[in-house]
Amino acid sequence: MRYCIPRTATVVLPMCVATLCGCPGINPDLVGQLGGSPVSAINVPDGNIVILVSNLTPTLVTVDVQVTKENGGTIPLSIEVRGLSYSARAQDCDVQQLEIVQATYGTARRPITLPPGPLSVAGGTGIGCGQVLSIVVVGTPPDLTVQTQVF
Amino acid sequence: MTNATWRGTTVRTLGVCALLPILAGCLNPRLINSTSGGIYPAVPGDQPFVLVRVINNTDATLTVPVGVDEGDGETILHEIDQLSPAARESAVIVGWPVARIGIGDLDQPFDPVIVATYPDGTTVSVPYGQGPLVAGVNFTQGDGIVFLFSGTGGPASLRLSIARVPGSDQPTAFSGRDTFQILTFILAQNGLLMETATAQTTP
Numbered sequence: 001m002r003y004c005i006p007r008t009a010t011v012v013l014p015m016c017v018a019t020l021c022g023c024p025g026i027n028p029d030l031v032g033q034l035g036g037s038p039v040s041a042i043n044v045p046d047g048n049i050v051i052l053v054s055n056l057t058p059t060l061v062t063v064d065v066q067v068t069k070e071n072g073g074t075i076p077l078s079i080e081v082r083g084l085s086y087s088a089r090a091q092d093c094d095v096q097q098l099e100i101v102q103a104t105y106g107t108a109r110r111p112i113t114l115p116p117g118p119l120s121v122a123g124g125t126g127i128g129c130g131q132v133l134s135i136v137v138v139g140t141p142p143d144l145t146v147q148t149q150v151f
Numbered sequence: 152m153t154n155a156t157w158r159g160t161t162v163r164t165l166g167v168c169a170l171l172p173i174l175a176g177c178l179n180p181r182l183i184n185s186t187s188g189g190i191y192p193a194v195p196g197d198q199p200f201v202l203v204r205v206i207n208n209t210d211a212t213l214t215v216p217v218g219v220d221e222g223d224g225e226t227i228l229h230e231i232d233q234l235s236p237a238a239r240e241s242a243v244i245v246g247w248p249v250a251r252i253g254i255g256d257l258d259q260p261f262d263p264v265i266v267a268t269y270p271d272g273t274t275v276s277v278p279y280g281q282g283p284l285v286a287g288v289n290f291t292q293g294d295g296i297v298f299l300f301s302g303t304g305g306p307a308s309l310r311l312s313i314a315r316v317p318g319s320d321q322p323t324a325f326s327g328r329d330t331f332q333i334l335t336f337i338l339a340q341n342g343l344l345m346e347t348a349t350a351q352t353t354p
């Protein structure tokens with residue numbers, strides 16, 4: 001599968017991956033002395049909020065979900081799913097809101113009519129840590145529908 | 152092997168494990184914090200998935216295409232796009248069985264597929280630069296894989312560390328929702344669970 005690099009001014013740098021930088025046995029305290037940023041620790045998530053897109057149609061579908069974190073950071077998820085398959089994403093539990101922005105089908109991304117009403121779920125009240133936002137696409141093109149449920 | 156205890160789960164830093172040659176000797180033992188808990192699962196554990204988490208601890212907005220080989224030799228890309236430092240993390244859940252996991256085309260590790268855009272507008276493209284993680288060697292069903300990008304000193308400081316969170320060491324019972332068991336149940340109800348996967352389907 002080919003990956004399209006955006007048309008920007010790009011500079012290809014040999015990123016320093018740990019395995020190529022003098023490993024094995026690198027002293028973690030040495031990282032800073034080499035000019036890199038020392039990696040001290042990462043916070044392990046308390047759990048996950050999962051966004052599951054199940055495609056029960058024979059065609060490719062793409063569901064765009066906007067994730068807003070509690071600190072205001074956003075992540076645009078464009079979840080592409082082959083026919084009769086699924087794709088699942090997970091976020092840490094510090095989610096403020098999940099919003100289904102649009103759903104499309106086919107490589108030309110023809111729109112799928114979304115159900116009426118709000119298509120966002122609020123973190124903490126609409127969806128909580130450990131839960132799954134299930135988005136199911138059913139039907140036969142062009143009559144496709146989207147069903148959502150929080151488990 | 153260096154271990155950190157995390158919610159009663161042993162997190163193995165791959166740098167010390169002789170069974171994980173690709174990542175040997177390259178992980179900071181303090182990479183993973185120790186927490187207490189057991190409320191929700193952090194990784195799939197006894198469910199037929201692998202969790203691949205990308206963490207952005209840089210000052211750039213990243214685009215990271217997670218590459219997955221489901222066993223047919225082809226790479227399926229799950230792109231994590233526009234991951235800002237504020238948003239910090241996002242993860243892909245891959246159904247088991249899976250053969251290989253990495254970043255970008257798994258057979259073209261030196262293609263510059265990771266894109267980092269810095270606040271001043273500078274955009275750099277960098278390669279993953281190594282072979283993919285292999286099932287049965289570097290990870291197995293139920294594990295979590297973490298791709299941690301760090302470096303806040305511009306493009307030259309960009310670094311990648313990789314960690315594995317063994318699912319086998321995670322508690323099997325939780326006081327809160329068992330997220331991945333719920334996921335298995337939903338997929339089974341929709342007829343999308345792979346027949347070769349073994350899992351509990353009772354929520």
